[in-house]
Amino acid sequence: MTNLQPLKQNQRPISQPRTGEIFHLRSLGHLEEALDIAKEDYENFPTDKRVNSAYYWVLYSLCKDRYLDSTDTTTLVQSLNVMKQLLPQLYDQNGYAKRCYDLLCSRALPHATLIHNCNTACKEHPLEAYTQLRSQVRSAQDLDPSLHTSYAWILYRYLQAVNNSDMTRQEAQANASLYHEYFTLQVDRPSRLHSCMLRSALRFKENLNKEKYDVTFSIVVFLREWDVDNFTEEDWQQTPNPKGGNYSSLAEKAAKACYDEIKDNHHRDQADVLWLKSIYKMVLQHVPDDDWLLRQSIGIDTWMGDTSQVIDRYKHLLLSKPDKFFLWNELGDFITNNEKIKAGLYVHARNTGNKEEFVGKIHLKLARLYLRHQSPAASLAELEAYSRCYTRNGWKLNDDYKQLRDQIPQGTVAARDFAMERRCEDAALEMVYSDIEWKQRILAERWTSPGDKKERCMLLAPDGTQEKTKTARFPILHKLKMGTVIELKEITQRRNDGNQSKPVSTILLVRATSLEPWSLLPATTGVVTFSNTQKKFSLINSTDSKRYFYPAAPSNLPKGTIVTMRAYKETSDKGSGYKAVFVTPCSNRDQALAEFRHCIAVVSWVDEAQGKFHIVDNDKKLSETLRCCDAGLQPAMGQKLRIAYCYETDKHGRCHFLPVDVKTYSD
Numbered sequence: 001m002t003n004l005q006p007l008k009q010n011q012r013p014i015s016q017p018r019t020g021e022i023f024h025l026r027s028l029g030h031l032e033e034a035l036d037i038a039k040e041d042y043e044n045f046p047t048d049k050r051v052n053s054a055y056y057w058v059l060y061s062l063c064k065d066r067y068l069d070s071t072d073t074t075t076l077v078q079s080l081n082v083m084k085q086l087l088p089q090l091y092d093q094n095g096y097a098k099r100c101y102d103l104l105c106s107r108a109l110p111h112a113t114l115i116h117n118c119n120t121a122c123k124e125h126p127l128e129a130y131t132q133l134r135s136q137v138r139s140a141q142d143l144d145p146s147l148h149t150s151y152a153w154i155l156y157r158y159l160q161a162v163n164n165s166d167m168t169r170q171e172a173q174a175n176a177s178l179y180h181e182y183f184t185l186q187v188d189r190p191s192r193l194h195s196c197m198l199r200s201a202l203r204f205k206e207n208l209n210k211e212k213y214d215v216t217f218s219i220v221v222f223l224r225e226w227d228v229d230n231f232t233e234e235d236w237q238q239t240p241n242p243k244g245g246n247y248s249s250l251a252e253k254a255a256k257a258c259y260d261e262i263k264d265n266h267h268r269d270q271a272d273v274l275w276l277k278s279i280y281k282m283v284l285q286h287v288p289d290d291d292w293l294l295r296q297s298i299g300i301d302t303w304m305g306d307t308s309q310v311i312d313r314y315k316h317l318l319l320s321k322p323d324k325f326f327l328w329n330e331l332g333d334f335i336t337n338n339e340k341i342k343a344g345l346y347v348h349a350r351n352t353g354n355k356e357e358f359v360g361k362i363h364l365k366l367a368r369l370y371l372r373h374q375s376p377a378a379s380l381a382e383l384e385a386y387s388r389c390y391t392r393n394g395w396k397l398n399d400d401y402k403q404l405r406d407q408i409p410q411g412t413v414a415a416r417d418f419a420m421e422r423r424c425e426d427a428a429l430e431m432v433y434s435d436i437e438w439k440q441r442i443l444a445e446r447w448t449s450p451g452d453k454k455e456r457c458m459l460l461a462p463d464g465t466q467e468k469t470k471t472a473r474f475p476i477l478h479k480l481k482m483g484t485v486i487e488l489k490e491i492t493q494r495r496n497d498g499n500q501s502k503p504v505s506t507i508l509l510v511r512a513t514s515l516e517p518w519s520l521l522p523a524t525t526g527v528v529t530f531s532n533t534q535k536k537f538s539l540i541n542s543t544d545s546k547r548y549f550y551p552a553a554p555s556n557l558p559k560g561t562i563v564t565m566r567a568y569k570e571t572s573d574k575g576s577g578y579k580a581v582f583v584t585p586c587s588n589r590d591q592a593l594a595e596f597r598h599c600i601a602v603v604s605w606v607d608e609a610q611g612k613f614h615i616v617d618n619d620k621k622l623s624e625t626l627r628c629c630d631a632g633l634q635p636a637m638g639q640k641l642r643i644a645y646c647y648e649t650d651k652h653g654r655c656h657f658l659p660v661d662v663k664t665y666s667d
Contacts, residue, residue: 017041017045017048018037018041019050019053021037022038022041022054022055023054023057031061034058038051038059042055047089049090052086052089052090056083056086056090059083068107077109080104083104087101109147110142110143110144114133115133115151117132119154122157122158126157127158129154129157129158137151140184140185148186149187149188151185152182152185153193160203162175163175163200163203163204164207165207167207167211167213169213169215172213173215176204176215179200179222183225189227190232192234195231195232197226198250198254199253201226202250205222205257205261219261220272224275234250235249238252238287251282251283251286252293255283258276258279259276270304277300280293280300284297291324294317295327297313311334314331315432318432319436319491320491320506322506325350325353325354328349329346329353329362331432332349332428339369339372339373341427341428342428343369343424344425344426344427345432346365347421348425360386361386363385367383367386368400370382371407375420376412377417378416378420379404380412380414380415383408386401429508438487438488439487440462440487440515440520441461441485442461442484442520443482443484444460444466444482444483444568454472455470455471456468456469457471459486460520460521464568473507474510476510476511480512483517485513485516485517485519486510486512488507488510490506492504492505518581521568521582522566523564523566524543524564524566525563525592526540526543526563527560527561528560528563529547529559529648530559531553531557532553535553537552537553538552538553542567543597544646545649547578547649548579548580549570550565550580552583560660562585562593562660563585565583566580566581567580596644596661597644598644598645599617599642600617600618600642600643601616601643602615602638602640603615603635603636603640604637606635611628612626613625613635613637614626615641615643631659631662632662633662633664639664640664641663642663642665643661646658
């Protein structure tokens, strides 16, 4: 017997393989004795490749020298089946063992020589090879399973050659039957052949759709039987295209083809829909950012009638892709219970769209909505915009255009209702971003970049964090005054930048507030230490001894003025510094002075000629020389003074004592 059998109960255990003995017996021609030992070794060491090789080559010699010339075909077929099982488990780097096996099959099995010859010929002449095959083999049922793989390759190459626009309906129907015949074959799954047949079926289905053949062939049925669990790693690989992107993988193409087929079927089988949903879940794990796949997966939820799930998925998708105008349009198509929001979604899609054909269709949708809500002037404005777009590009106007145009009252003057558009758009944006909290920011700076000539602005958070954005995305930022407190919604995501992943914030929505300008920043007290009315700037030192730059020098802020201000740390390519804003003179000087540092000091000497005097405090930690003009008095030696002060740092980083207010003091 040559089939794999368990050890007999009285068979002794073996401590190590006897492959050397097996090969020696084989070389002497003692094949039956070698086979007994090989089978026994295999039962004890089934994963040892040397044992598998010894067993394989003994069977090969028996088949070639004994069984081929015998009338006992049963033993021959059993031996070949065992050899086929052993092939993947032995050393065969150059494929010699496989070639020996194929040669045996070609001599041993009915039609084996024919299959072998046709398989070789089909690589260059697939039509002729297939014709020759069919002249003697009516179907795979006439073949031993060991020949099925070669038979399948012949079918595949034939289908690749004939699946084109020159097919007749009868030929297309015959080819469809070959794809179904493939599933009757015993071939490895997964395998390269299995993947090739799926790729061929997709091409065939695409050709049927393009040429509109009246042929029954379902890619859904095919893929269900093909089984998506048979996708290999190669089936998930995308390949680069000449435009710098990537072609879809085989798995992606299969999923999209099934989506298109189910989409076109008005009587959708819910079992097919659920099956397709599971496939898309699998595909999106491999390509999570593919716009088409994401949108189609939402379409599947739509077929399942899960309204809340669809809206939530669109909202989630728009968080990461707010500039994808087609998503706003698709969500607008889905919304049926709130036409204000529906119109707002279309308005936002129209305003962000960059494809004329797409925007033209949006004009038509808005015209229909406006007309339904008794706004003929706004409807006419959209219809005229649609007509201009299509006429300019030489496109045919949709039949709906004329029907809507006929419903506009005579004498109506086209006029966009911008206020209505803003109300609708705001409602739509609020709905989409309803799960995100509003954050307060200050419009702190605005400038035009010299490179791209685009206006940008800097938004300041209460904690001093700064972020920049283009005002073109939010026109309101171009109109507001500096210091205006705004509210915004944003999302932060991690994006790859080279080899690193960093958080990137995307602003989604902006609106102004009625809060006092700069009011998010804490109020700070300071003293003006320098003021240049010609160059229009001042320097202010705060109670915590920081120097602030104030880009204005009004006449009511001379040196020494005590002020209250808002301030923040300004960062640029040239460095960082503190900037004062919203500066006003203090109305209560004594109350403001109380916020500075204070000390009681004694005048240790006076130089009347130079107008200077020296002070020390009781602990002798403070020793400073002051000018009489800065102090505003002419003290006497030994006199006690009460001093409000702060420190200032010069451009060299040196710290200097800065008196803010000096008064005589008595115990």
